[in-house]
Amino acid sequence: MARLDLRGLAKSFAATTVLHGIDLALADGEMVVIVGASGCGKSTLLRLVAGLESPTAGRVLLDGTDITDTDPSRRDIAMVFQNYALYPHMTVFGNMEYGLKLRGLPRAEIARRVDEAAALLGLGPLLDRRPRQLSGGQRQRVAMGRAIVREPKLFLFDEPLSNLDARLRVQVRADIRRLQRRLGVTSLYVTHDQTEAMTLADRLVVMHEGRVAQIATPVEVFDRPADTYVAGFIGDPAMNFCPAVLARGGTMAALAAGAQIPLAGGRHAAPDGTRILIGIRPQHAERAAAPTGLAVTIELIEPLGSETLLHGKLADDTEFALRITGPPGPLGDGMTLPVHLPPEQLHVFDAASGLRLDPTPPGAGVGSGSGQD
């Protein structure tokens, strides 16, 4: 159990810069999930923390001690690999005791720890088996067990669920979360799967092209994405973005699709005429009973049982998806549906920078930023 501090961590391979200075701090016992598309540098970041790669710049601090140049074998970090990396020539027991024998623990203590971890993970009957005699889910648990018995300062997870089938993934995901809570070991978890990220994380780090796009709790990332990348990446189905310009002293948005819609929360601190993107999640857009000046022409209907996903286009050809409850009923392709965009569900982004634009509440002073979570 420990605090982890990453300070300006950067990594380049030859001419390619993979990480542009990452700053991140993990509190004791915290589970932080790094999520991002493939190639965003998340795995490299994990390998830097493990010591399997050395950074081009920046420091790694574990419990205040600089371990940037420490050999991985001396870092007291355990890692669960994507392919599990179980030692094929050893039994399950051998795999789990390997790291303990190296530490020179007495045999009784080793046996106690392995038995404990095996009981925790339901590996008891498998201790004499070899990795190739195990199923994917069992291998995954052995990999977890090997990390647990070490009682390390830090757990690293490199997409540990990506080789499991969908149903098992959901179950193991919950197991990992329960286990991590129970053991209270500080953990850094890398995944490209946003559901995994949302469900596991105390805090989420969204990475994009070697940079941190946002660090926040899962709920905050979902409710207040920091930029258009995060907004589009987190949430399924993905958020709609409608081009618009700011109007009426920053309280309204004039959509390129025609309508002028009010924005919640007061003035947006940018001059009128600033090009913006209005983001709204498909489940937040509403089907209106009467014309609203904004309509979507349906191109594809996806019935999902209890709800229906409608894909279409706005008047200005902007792609727009809408989720409605219940079956599609009489709706058909080519129909035009009036939609209403509830002001409190809108996300406003600067079109040029992609960054979130927040309103400054009327009369608001300093320190009124509470009440989100």
Added chain:
Amino acid sequence: MERRTLFPGRALPAFLVLPQLAITALFFLFPAWRAFVESVRAVNGFGLNARFVGLANFAALLGSGTYRATVLRTLLYCTAVTALAMAGGLVLAVFADREIKGRAIYRALLILPYAIAPAIASVIFVFLLQPEIGLLTGVLKQAGIDWNYVLHGGQALGLVILVGAWKQVAYNFIFYLAGLQSIPRTLIEAAALDGARGWYRFRTMLWPLLLPTTLFLLVVNTVYAAFDTFALIFALTGGGPGTATETMVVKVYRDGIINLDLGGSAAQSVILMALIVALTVLQFRYAGGRDRT
């Protein structure tokens, strides 16, 4: 994965394998048959008449002290060459597997000895160690060593072991390097994070995972040392001084071609053939084992 091509009739496939069969018959089956025939006959010194002697040639060999000594010498030679060549190949492969600058050049240079013909390899070492004019001989003499492999049997044996191993190191290097590279990197990384370093990591992780390669090389190297080193030894010492470097293959040549004991030499060939067959069976078993695991 296996692709099978079906030919109509038998004529075409038979025709296609004919060249290979012809070569096998001419250069392998026929000489082998001749060796069998000769091994049960005794021929007089002028080759004018021969008579059937049954297993007398074999009995004479097994009862002969010099043959037993040759067998023991061959065992010693094989063990030494195999051990040296495999250890050398493994050590070099472990180093070449690291992330180092100029890795490609380093690897290419290490493979080079394999491409040198045995006789040339011998000549290179003659240049280095010839008793009068060798480049290293002077250095050895200054170090107080009476280096003269032409006179001292022990030195001669040491030399043919050294050259035999040197030639084979490259081969073992390639296989060990390939073996090391087929070990998933994450496995080594996992071991590193578990705290394993240096020798311990090698002993508990790399060595066990290289075991199939090691078993395979063990057989190949034994076969090489026992049978393929003839040209080397012949060019370096010719089996001498005395019988100091006379391995079983060298003795076959000396007895048959130089001493004209065709029957005895043929009987030795038959014994060698039996050994080769046994080792080949082993080799196929382990070569097959490599694919299965």
